[in-house]
Amino acid sequence: MVVVGQNAVALNSRIRAHPTGDLLSRNAETAFFPKDGILAWAGKAADMTINATIGVAKGPDESGKMKELYIPTVMRQLKNLSPEGAVAYSPPKGIADSKDKENEDVTIPGLGTRWKEMQLEKNPTLHGIDTSTPIATLGLTGASYLALKLTCDHGDEIITTSHYWENYGLMADDIGARIKTFKTFVEDGKGKIIGGLNIGGLREMLLAEGDKKTLLLNFPNNPTGYSPTIEEAGKIRDVIFEAAEKGKKITVIIDDAYFGFLFTPDAYGESLFSLLANVHENVLAIKVDGPTKESYVWGFRVGFITIASAGMTKDIYAAWEEKMAGMIRRSYSNGPTPSQKALLAAYGKNADDPTYGQYLAEKKVIDKIIEHRFRAMQMEFELNKNGLYVPVPTVGGYFSCFALVAEQMGNVTAEDLALKLHEEPYSTGIIPMSRTEFRVAFSGVPIESEGENLKGRDMRQLFVNISAACEDIRR
Structure with missing residues (x-):
C-alpha cells in the first residue's frame, strides 16, 4: 500500500477541485515540494546578512558581495566550447x-x-x-x-x-x-x-x-x-x-x-x-x-x-x-553536453596533463578555504559557547549540526531558534533539522580574513548571533 503524506494529500485535494484532478496518477499522488524543507528555509534566508543554509562555497568579490567560488580552469573550458560542440547531444x-x-x-x-x-x-x-x-x-x-x-x-x-x-x-x-x-x-x-x-x-x-x-x-x-x-x-x-x-x-x-x-x-x-x-x-x-x-x-x-x-x-x-x-x-x-565537455577538458587526457595539474592547483585553493572555515567554525563555537547548544560529531563536509540542550532550553525547538535568527538584529539563516538539532552550512560563510568589510557577516558573527538568540529566546 502506498503511503501518502499530509503535504501530498493537501496538494491532491486542491488539484481535485477541478475535473482534471481525476487524471492525477498514483505516482504523482505521493509527490510534494517540502514547504518546510531545506530549499524553503534557504529561500527565506536568501537576503539575510548571514546565510548558512545552502551547501555551496561562496566568497566575497572586490565589492564585498558574496558570490559562488569556482575553479578558473573549468570556467575557461566552458568559454572555449564551440557552438556546435555545446549544442550536440551527449x-x-x-x-x-x-x-x-x-x-x-x-x-x-x-x-x-x-x-x-x-x-x-x-x-x-x-x-x-x-x-x-x-x-x-x-x-x-x-x-x-x-x-x-x-x-x-x-x-x-x-x-x-x-x-x-x-x-x-x-x-x-x-x-x-x-x-x-x-x-x-x-x-x-x-x-x-x-x-x-x-x-x-x-x-x-x-x-x-x-x-x-x-x-x-x-x-x-x-x-x-x-x-x-x-x-x-x-x-x-x-x-x-x-x-x-x-x-x-x-x-x-x-x-x-x-x-x-x-x-x-x-x-x-x-x-x-x-x-x-x-x-x-x-x-x-x-x-x-x-x-x-x-x-x-x-x-x-x-x-x-x-x-x-x-x-x-x-x-x-x-x-x-x-x-x-x-x-x-x-x-x-x-x-548536459556543455557541462560534460567543460569538465572533461579541465580534467585533461591523463594525470600528467598540464591542464589537469592546473585544475588540481586551483581546486586546492578553494579546498583550503573550506577547511579554514571548518576550523574557524569550531573555534568560534568554543569562543561563544554558553551551554545552550552543543556540536554533533563532525569531521568535515560542507555542514555541521548543533543540538539544543533540553535541560537549558526547555521546550524551545530548533525551528523556534531559526525563526528568531531571522529577526533583527540577527538576520541569519540556519536550517532546523529536527526538534532539537539545526544545521549550519559553514562552507558558505566566510571568515573575516578572507576580505575587507566582512565584519558582521562572517563566521564569528554567525556564532555570536546563534548564542545570543539562544539566550534571547529562552528568557
Missing part, C-alpha cells in the same frame, strides 16, 4: 572514449573513463579491483535515484542513518519504498550522543528478518559532516560481510557527494566503496559521486554511478552498464 552514458584524429592507435578517454582514473588516484585501495566504468548522470541526485531504481522495489526498506538528506525520503516515496533508520551515533538512554558511529545499530538492521537489504550511506554525512574513523570503516565492512555470509543479498549505495572534505586525521580517507567493492559476492556496491561539490560546479548537474561486486566478470559489468544506460534513456535520455 550519449546516455556520458561523453564516450574516442580515437585520436591524428593517430587512430591512441584512444582519448571519455568522461567516464577519465573519472574512473581519478577515482583510482583518490582511492588507491581500488587498484587491482574490477569495477564498472562510471556512467554520467543528471547530477548526484540523478545517480542516487538511478541506484535506488536499479535495486529497490515497491515496499522495500532503505536502511540509512537517522541523520540523512531529505531528498532520500522523496526518492523513496517515488519508488514506493520507505526509509528505515538506525541512530547515527551511539546514544545514552536519554538520546544524548556519547560515542561515534552506531555500528551496532547498523548490524542489527542488516541481520534483521528479510534476505534482501538496501543500505544507503552518505559520508561525510549531510547534515552532520561526520565520516567514519579508520576503525569504524573497517567495522562497517565487517558487519556487511557478516550479513552477506549469512545469506543476505545487500545493495550498499555509497553517496560520496562530499568526498575529500575531511579535516581530521583519524577519518578514513577513501570512499567506503574501496572496502566494499570486492567484499562479498552477495554485496552489490554502488558508488554515487561527481564534480558537484568536488569541482565546485553545483549547477552543472553532472554525477556518476559506478558498481562493483566480488566475482563480477567484464561481461556482467557491461550488462549492468547497458541496463543503467537503458534506464537513463527511458527517463531523461542524456545529460
Whole structure:
C-alpha cells in the first residue's frame, strides 16, 4: 500500500477541485515540494546578512558581495566550447572514449573513463579491483535515484542513518519504498550522543528478518559532516560481510557527494566503496559521486554511478552498464553536453596533463578555504559557547549540526531558534533539522580574513548571533 503524506494529500485535494484532478496518477499522488524543507528555509534566508543554509562555497568579490567560488580552469573550458560542440547531444552514458584524429592507435578517454582514473588516484585501495566504468548522470541526485531504481522495489526498506538528506525520503516515496533508520551515533538512554558511529545499530538492521537489504550511506554525512574513523570503516565492512555470509543479498549505495572534505586525521580517507567493492559476492556496491561539490560546479548537474561486486566478470559489468544506460534513456535520455565537455577538458587526457595539474592547483585553493572555515567554525563555537547548544560529531563536509540542550532550553525547538535568527538584529539563516538539532552550512560563510568589510557577516558573527538568540529566546 502506498503511503501518502499530509503535504501530498493537501496538494491532491486542491488539484481535485477541478475535473482534471481525476487524471492525477498514483505516482504523482505521493509527490510534494517540502514547504518546510531545506530549499524553503534557504529561500527565506536568501537576503539575510548571514546565510548558512545552502551547501555551496561562496566568497566575497572586490565589492564585498558574496558570490559562488569556482575553479578558473573549468570556467575557461566552458568559454572555449564551440557552438556546435555545446549544442550536440551527449550519449546516455556520458561523453564516450574516442580515437585520436591524428593517430587512430591512441584512444582519448571519455568522461567516464577519465573519472574512473581519478577515482583510482583518490582511492588507491581500488587498484587491482574490477569495477564498472562510471556512467554520467543528471547530477548526484540523478545517480542516487538511478541506484535506488536499479535495486529497490515497491515496499522495500532503505536502511540509512537517522541523520540523512531529505531528498532520500522523496526518492523513496517515488519508488514506493520507505526509509528505515538506525541512530547515527551511539546514544545514552536519554538520546544524548556519547560515542561515534552506531555500528551496532547498523548490524542489527542488516541481520534483521528479510534476505534482501538496501543500505544507503552518505559520508561525510549531510547534515552532520561526520565520516567514519579508520576503525569504524573497517567495522562497517565487517558487519556487511557478516550479513552477506549469512545469506543476505545487500545493495550498499555509497553517496560520496562530499568526498575529500575531511579535516581530521583519524577519518578514513577513501570512499567506503574501496572496502566494499570486492567484499562479498552477495554485496552489490554502488558508488554515487561527481564534480558537484568536488569541482565546485553545483549547477552543472553532472554525477556518476559506478558498481562493483566480488566475482563480477567484464561481461556482467557491461550488462549492468547497458541496463543503467537503458534506464537513463527511458527517463531523461542524456545529460548536459556543455557541462560534460567543460569538465572533461579541465580534467585533461591523463594525470600528467598540464591542464589537469592546473585544475588540481586551483581546486586546492578553494579546498583550503573550506577547511579554514571548518576550523574557524569550531573555534568560534568554543569562543561563544554558553551551554545552550552543543556540536554533533563532525569531521568535515560542507555542514555541521548543533543540538539544543533540553535541560537549558526547555521546550524551545530548533525551528523556534531559526525563526528568531531571522529577526533583527540577527538576520541569519540556519536550517532546523529536527526538534532539537539545526544545521549550519559553514562552507558558505566566510571568515573575516578572507576580505575587507566582512565584519558582521562572517563566521564569528554567525556564532555570536546563534548564542545570543539562544539566550534571547529562552528568557
